[in-house]
Amino acid sequence: MRSIKFSLSKKPVNAWDAAVLLVEAYFSAKLKSDQVLDLLPNDFIGQRRASCQSLFLGALRHGHRSRAAFKPMLRKTPRPIVEAILLVAGYEFYSEPSERHPKIVHHAVERSKKLVNRFEQGFLNAVLRKLPAAIEKIDPDSSTADFYSHPDWLVNHWSQSFGEDATRELLEWNQQIPEQTIRIYDPPKRLPEFLTPTPWDGFYRISRSVDWQHQVAPLLDGSAAYIKDPSTRLASALLGPSSGMDVLDLCAAPGGKSYDMAHQMHHSGRIVAVDLPGSRVPRLRENFSKLTALGLEAEAVECDVLQLNKAILEERNLPTRYDGVMLDAPCSNTGVIQRRTDVKWRLRPKDIQECAQLQLELLIAASGFVKDGGRLVYSTCSIEEEENRSVVDHFLHTEAGSQFRLEDQSISLPWETGHDGAGAFLLIRTN
Numbered sequence: 211m212r213s214i215k216f217s218l219s220k221k222p223v224n225a226w227d228a229a230v231l232l233v234e235a236y237f238s239a240k241l242k243s244d245q246v247l248d249l250l251p252n253d254f255i256g257q258r259r260a261s262c263q264s265l266f267l268g269a270l271r272h273g274h275r276s277r278a279a280f281k282p283m284l285r286k287t288p289r290p291i292v293e294a295i296l297l298v299a300g301y302e303f304y305s306e307p308s309e310r311h312p313k314i315v316h317h318a319v320e321r322s323k324k325l326v327n328r329f330e331q332g333f334l335n336a337v338l339r340k341l342p343a344a345i346e347k348i349d350p351d352s353s354t355a356d357f358y359s360h361p362d363w364l365v366n367h368w369s370q371s372f373g374e375d376a377t378r379e380l381l382e383w384n385q386q387i388p389e390q391t392i393r394i395y396d397p398p399k400r401l402p403e404f405l406t407p408t409p410w411d412g413f414y415r416i417s418r419s420v421d422w423q424h425q426v427a428p429l430l431d432g433s434a435a436y437i438k439d440p441s442t443r444l445a446s447a448l449l450g451p452s453s454g455m456d457v458l459d460l461c462a463a464p465g466g467k468s469y470d471m472a473h474q475m476h477h478s479g480r481i482v483a484v485d486l487p488g489s490r491v492p493r494l495r496e497n498f499s500k501l502t503a504l505g506l507e508a509e510a511v512e513c514d515v516l517q518l519n520k521a522i523l524e525e526r527n528l529p530t531r532y533d534g535v536m537l538d539a540p541c542s543n544t545g546v547i548q549r550r551t552d553v554k555w556r557l558r559p560k561d562i563q564e565c566a567q568l569q570l571e572l573l574i575a576a577s578g579f580v581k582d583g584g585r586l587v588y589s590t591c592s593i594e595e596e597e598n599r600s601v602v603d604h605f606l607h608t609e610a611g612s613q614f615r616l617e618d619q620s621i622s623l624p625w626e627t628g629h630d631g632a633g634a635f636l637l638i639r640t641n
């Protein structure tokens with residue numbers, strides 16, 4: 211990873227070159243797209259950063275289609291930097307009118323002189339000239355997965371789960387650039403002009419032209435607002451904690467669900483949050499310090515939920531049973547592909563079943579901390595039945611699950627709800 215930092219610190223690096231280096235880093239290092247974006251130096255700001263981010267994410271969002279178009283023109287696998295140039299230019303061809311295409315080719319060929327060897331420059335020159343027509347030729351009916359830039363297996367899997375029409379709506383949804391929404395817990399009477407209301411109470415759309423540093427960041431200083439998608443409200447609404455309760459938030463980092471629950475509890479009571487030791491915990495703690503400032507008792511415990519036990523909680527003078535337990539499980543993320551476009555590149559067919567197995571184990575572990583009569587919410591940002599209702603049904607057939615009943619559920623399928631996908635299930639402990 212030092213090499214990309216080094217290349218980007220050489221000035222001046224324009225947004226296009228930086229985007230190519232980020233795409234190369236994405237495919238060379240096994241990092242997520244937001245981790246790759248974090249490699250941009252701190253002084254890479256303003257319009258340059260925004261253009262770089264848009265080209266990088268656009269290249270990933272439309273990359274399967276670009277790849278399908280240039281693959282037949284390759285005799286051998288190109289170096290990742292060469293492929294990165296093709297993916298960035300492929301996105302530009304897609305997003306700009308055809309009269310601009312010759313300029314895009316010229317620009318890419320010129321910039322490539324700094325990035326690749328002479329042989330590769332010649333190769334790029336030849337392929338880039340043919341690429342717009344090859345992209346144009348991809349047919350939405352006979353090559354649906356390529357056209358909507360998704361892996362074949364995922365499109366086949368969804369077609370079986372949801373049918374072809376719904377799958378096409380989902381693919382179209384995933385290819386759009388996501389809206390950013392903010393949840394404001396106590397909205398002012400007069401909204402700033404860069405926010406517009408949504409159909410979901412307390413959620414506001416943020417204008418794309420907003421100045422994040424000067425207009426949005428001040429709203430996030432206290433605990434009165436949080437950047438989140440409306441789908442995130444479903445799980446906390448099902449758990450419905452109230453003032454004075456003890457709540458255990460499992461798989462809690464960076465604390466979005468805790469935020470909702472703290473407000474539902476009017477900052478009175480206790481939230482104990484658990485997540486794996488690692489890079490996500492500092493943000494959880496930072497968010498918790500904002501919540502405790504308003505009177506809530508809140509503690510973050512760094513621990514694997516599968517290892518969490520009475521002794522670990524007692525050692526910290528924390529309750530061992532809770533009125534409410536939230537389990538926001540790790541998942542395949544298939545409900546949030548519009549927002550996290552690189553999920554399409556990372557996900558493998560076996561991941562869905564592997565997630566489901568881990569989710570069942572986590573749910574069994576979580577159930578041990580619920581008081582008699584208490585509430586347990588199992589939540590994911592997946593739209594897969596295998597990771598949602600099937601996990602809950604399996605759980606109810608286990609020994610631990612036999613002490614619970616399924617009380618309610620909320621499922622969001624993005625093409626129906628108009629926001630991210632999610633599944634949330636409320637289980638009540640009956641004895």
Ligand SMILES: C[S@@+](CC[C@H](N)C(=O)[O-])C[C@H]1O[C@@H](n2cnc3c(N)ncnc32)[C@H](O)[C@@H]1O
Pocket residue numbers: 460461462463464465466467468484485486490513514515516538539540541
């Ligand atoms: C969906 S994210 C949680 C989002 C969070 N609840 C929020 O609302 O901001 C899933 C989380 O599960 C955590 N995680 C995954 N496996 C875990 C485990 N075995 N024990 C504890 N946390 C785990 C990850 O570190 C990640 O933070």
